[in-house]
Every structure is written in structure tokens, then in C-alpha cells.
Amino acid sequence: MAETTTQDTIVAVSTPPGRGGIGIVRLSGPEARGITEKLLALETALEPRRARFAHLNDETGQRIDDAVVTFFAAPNSYTGEDVIEIAAHGSPVVLEWIVRRACTLGARPAHAGEFTERAFFRGRIDLTQAEAVRDLIDAQTIEQARVAAEQVGGSLAKRIRPCKEDLVALIALLEAGIDFAEDDIDVAPSAQIEARLQAVLSPLEDLLATFAYGRILREGVRIAVIGRPNAGKSSLFNALAERERAIVTPIAGTTRDVVTERVSIGGIPVELMDTAGLRESEDFVEQLGIARSREALAEADLVLFIVDLQHGISEEERETIASLEGRPHLVVANKIDLAPLLASDFALIPTSANTGEGLDRLREALLQQLRGSQNASASGLLTNLRQRDAVARAVEALHRAIEAIHASIPHEMLLLDIYEALRGLDELTGSTTADEILGVIFSTFCIGK
Numbered sequence: 403m404a405e406t407t408t409q410d411t412i413v414a415v416s417t418p419p420g421r422g423g424i425g426i427v428r429l430s431g432p433e434a435r436g437i438t439e440k441l442l443a444l445e446t447a448l449e450p451r452r453a454r455f456a457h458l459n460d461e462t463g464q465r466i467d468d469a470v471v472t473f474f475a476a477p478n479s480y481t482g483e484d485v486i487e488i489a490a491h492g493s494p495v496v497l498e499w500i501v502r503r504a505c506t507l508g509a510r511p512a513h514a515g516e517f518t519e520r521a522f523f524r525g526r527i528d529l530t531q532a533e534a535v536r537d538l539i540d541a542q543t544i545e546q547a548r549v550a551a552e553q554v555g556g557s558l559a560k561r562i563r564p565c566k567e568d569l570v571a572l573i574a575l576l577e578a579g580i581d582f583a584e585d586d587i588d589v590a591p592s593a594q595i596e597a598r599l600q601a602v603l604s605p606l607e608d609l610l611a612t613f614a615y616g617r618i619l620r621e622g623v624r625i626a627v628i629g630r631p632n633a634g635k636s637s638l639f640n641a642l643a644e645r646e647r648a649i650v651t652p653i654a655g656t657t658r659d660v661v662t663e664r665v666s667i668g669g670i671p672v673e674l675m676d677t678a679g680l681r682e683s684e685d686f687v688e689q690l691g692i693a694r695s696r697e698a699l700a701e702a703d704l705v706l707f708i709v710d711l712q713h714g715i716s717e718e719e720r721e722t723i724a725s726l727e728g729r730p731h732l733v734v735a736n737k738i739d740l741a742p743l744l745a746s747d748f749a750l751i752p753t754s755a756n757t758g759e760g761l762d763r764l765r766e767a768l769l770q771q772l773r774g775s776q777n778a779s780a781s782g783l784l785t786n787l788r789q790r791d792a793v794a795r796a797v798e799a800l801h802r803a804i805e806a807i808h809a810s811i812p813h814e815m816l817l818l819d820i821y822e823a824l825r826g827l828d829e830l831t832g833s834t835t836a837d838e839i840l841g842v843i844f845s846t847f848c849i850g851k
């Protein structure tokens with residue numbers, strides 16, 4: 403797909419749809435400069451990396467707008483081709499008019515993600531960097547942006563490069579072993595090969611483990627606030643949301659439906675769900691609300707179970723808490739301002755939604771649960787399923803290779819698994835990814851990116 407299209411010069415509005423102070427039309431390809439010089443009726447050639455003021459006139463010489471134009475000469479541009487940016491006033495009609503004029507002069511409209519796709523096909527960035535450009539644009543918290551920017555900078559690629567090199571070296575060694583087999587020269591004894599496989603496997607397993615946090619950071623999590631009526635669920639929900647979103651009253655059974663709010667906790671996008679208090683109820687509406695609480699409980703990635711210190715922990719509450727075993731959850735002991743903390747055989751986080759006591763500790767405990775063992779500042783995280791699957795493919799193949807050594811299977815048979823591991827890593831960076839899959843990935847970008 404690359405070979406046939408990179409000769410075209412493409413054009414698109416690169417700023418978001420709608421009005422703005424300025425808006426940018428971007429061109430990339432061999433004719434970008436010539437088309438722009440005609441479009442702006444420039445009398446002297448554009449110089450690379452120099453902003454220049456110019457007029458935008460229509461075919462009859464009537465002024466449409468003024469613009470600032472910048473030329474990036476190949477290969478020192480985002481795409482690696484000649485790139486032109488025309489910054490006009492941010493009027494959608496003016497920007498679309500510029501695109502149309504560029505097309506009349508020989509450009510064609512760019513597909514979604516085509517600028518980045520060109521950067522990829524020209525080898526300026528790998529697939530993890532291209533995906534990270536999209537993640538950066540989609541970031542909803544600065545923490546998400548930080549991780550994406552690191553990946554745009556090649557943090558993931560850098561992490562796997564030594565693994566690839568080691569695998570290639572090992573393949574060379576084993577291929578040589580096959581050639582020399584007839585001469586009965588034992589190039590590498592099994593223990594040595596196993597150690598080298600293990601040296602690649604360990605960092606890849608560490609990398610695989612980053613996906614849990616990488617996914618949470620990219621996709622966010624849903625946290626359900628659960629507990630008996632009047633425990634203070636809505637009060638804690640509001641405190642975490644930092645606004646009076648849910649109704650708080652002294653009447654037990656106030657919340658009747660699931661109330662949701664998007665918040666950021668330590669840069670992780672969180673959908674908080676406040677729920678109706680769990681209890682036996684004769685009230686039909688309340689029963690429906692409680693059914694929804696149970697759904698929220700089932701769907702949540704993490705459960706905040708709230709107990710009221712004034713009432714202690716009932717047998718029923720104990721059962722619910724026990725049923726959360728094996729799922730991420732925290733038990734919050736609320737109303738510490740009214741009653742002392744209970745002794746209990748599981749960890750309790752004391753809080754007062756009213757005085758704010760313990761809320762920082764609660765946020766910290768939430769973050770710890772979400773991050774798991776992952777260091778928050780770890781760089782080069784796996785952030786999507788495609789990346790995870792590619793690394794998993796390599797890890798599984800390396801495990802098979804090590805098993806084969808244990809089973810005394812001839813070394814030349816190991817090669818199949820090691821090649822397979824290498825293919826997994828190549829898939830991660832996109833060097834062996836099928837065109838249809840690349841098409842799907844780049845089509846999820848914005849037009850103009």
C-alpha cells in the first residue's frame with residue numbers, strides 16, 4: 403500500500419473541526435512546495451524551516467485571507483517528505499477552501515492517519531511510536547500524555563531492541579551449529595543456549611507485566627462504591643469527585659440509581675459509580691436500585707466497600723466482603739469522626755467524608771491497588787492489546803524453546819521457536835505487520851494526523 407501512494411501529495415486540515423484563532427492546513431509529498439507556491443502566488447521560493455507571511459487570493463485575485471506558511475524539506479519533516487504548513491485564520495470555510503485549491507493544483511485529500519502512516523513507511527517511526535501519537539492526541543490526563551510522549555520518543559522500541567539483537571545473535575550461532583554439525587563441532591552447549599534464551603525471556607516477561615498498568619492508564623477503570631444504606635457512600639463519592647454530584651441526606655435509601663462521575667486519580671481516568679445502599683427492601687423502586695448496585699458491583703474493576711463505624715460490621719457485610727476476595731477492593735471504615743476504629747481481621751481504611759480525614763490515604767491506597775507492583779515512573783509500558791499479544795507471542799515461543807532444551811530436542815529444532823519469538827517482536831514494532839492490520843490501526847487516527 404505504501405509504494406503506490408507515497409508519490410501522491412496529500413493535503414488535510416490538521417487542526418480540529420470548528421472555528422479557532424488560527425487553523426492549519428498541512429501538505430506532504432513531492433509537489434507540496436510547488437502547489438503551495440502557486441496557491442500563494444509566491445514570487446520567490448520557500449526556504450526550509452522559515453515561517454513566511456503570504457496572502458491567500460482566489461483565482462480572480464480577491465483576498466480570502468492572510469497566512470503564515472512554513473516549509474519542512476525532506477527528509478527533515480514529520481513525514482520524512484516535503485511538508486508545508488499553511489496557518490490561516492481558523493475558519494472552517496477558509497481552511498476547506500485551501501484544501502480544495504490545493505487539490506485543484508494537484509494534491510489529493512489525505513486519509514485518516516496518512517501523515518503518520520507515511521512517517522512509519524519511511525522508517526522515521528515504528529508502529530509503537532505511531533500508536534503513541536494517537537494515544538497522545540487522545541490523552542485525557544497529563545499522566546496519560548506523559549506515558550504516550552515517552553512512547554512517541556521510542557521508549558518501548560528502546561526496551562525491546564537489545565532483545566531482538568540477542569535473538570539474532572543466537573540464531574546466527576545456532577545456524578552455524580547446523581552447518582558445522584557434520585564436523586561434530588559443538589558450538590554451544592545446551593546450558594549456554596538456555597542461559598542466553600533466559601536473558602531475553604526475563605526482560606520480556608517484565609515488559610509483559612507492564613500491560614496491567616499500561617491498560618489501566620490508557621483505558622481507565624470503573625470503581626463502584628458499595629455498602630449498606632447511610633454508610634456515607636454518596637458523601638465519599640462526592641469527596642473523591644470533588645463536587646456535590648450525588649444527593650446526600652440522613653435518610654437511609656437516598657440513592658436509588660447508579661450515579662457516575664469521571665475523575666482522575668493520580669492521572670488514571672476513573673469512572674466512579676455511586677450506588678443504592680444494599681439492604682432488604684419492600685420499596686419497589688429501591689429494589690430496582692439495589693439490583694443495579696449489584697450490576698455495578700459485578701462490572702467494576704475495583705470495589706470500594708464502605709462500612710459505617712457507628713454500626714460496626716454485620717454478618718451480611720462480612721459475607722459481601724468475603725465474596726470480594728480475589729478481586730481488587732478496599733474496605734473503607736467511614737465516620738471515624740463519630741466512632742473509633744474497629745478491630746478487624748482485614749485491612750480497614752479509616753475516613754470521615756465530613757471532615758476529610760483519611761481521604762488522601764484512601765486515594766493513595768486506590769492508586770496502589772491500580773498500579774499493582776508497577777512502578778509509576780516505569781518507562782516503555784505496553785499500553786494496548788496488540789502490543790501485549792505481540793510480546794506474549796515472543797514470550798511463549800521462548801518458553802517452548804527452553805522446554806525443548808530440557809527435552810534434549812536437537813538445537814536446529816529450537817530455531818523455529820526463536821524465529822517465532824523474533825517475529826513477535828517484529829510485529830510489535832510493525833516490521834512484519836500485515837497491511838490490513840496497519841490499515842485498521844492508522845484509520846483510527848484523525849484526518850490531518
Ligand SMILES: Nc1nc2c(c(=O)[nH]1)N(C=O)[C@@H](CNc1ccc(C(=O)N[C@@H](CCC(=O)O)C(=O)O)cc1)CN2
Pocket residue numbers: 474477478479480487
Ligand atoms: N506546527 C506543527 N506543530 C507540531 C507538529 C507539526 O507537525 N507541526 N507535530 C507533529 O505533527 C508535533 C511535533 N512533532 C514533530 C515531529 C517531527 C518534526 C520534524 O519536522 N522533524 C524533523 C526536523 C527536526 C528538527 O528540525 O530538529 C526531523 O526529525 O528530521 C516536526 C514536528 C506537535 N506540534
Ligand SMILES: Nc1nc2c(ncn2[C@@H]2O[C@H](COP(=O)(O)OP(=O)(O)OP(=O)(O)O)[C@@H](O)[C@H]2O)c(=O)[nH]1
Pocket residue numbers: 629630631632633634635636637638649650651652653654655656657658677678679680736737738739740753754755756757
Ligand atoms: N459525621 C459523619 N457523617 C457522615 C459521614 N459520612 C456521611 N455522613 C452522613 O451520613 C448520612 C448518610 O450519608 P450518605 O452519603 O447519603 O450515605 P449513603 O451511603 O450514600 O446513603 P444511601 O444513599 O441511603 O445508601 C448523611 O447525613 C451524611 O452527612 C462521616 O464521615 N461523618
Ligand SMILES: [K+]
Pocket residue numbers: 631632650651652653654655656657
Ligand atoms: K443517605
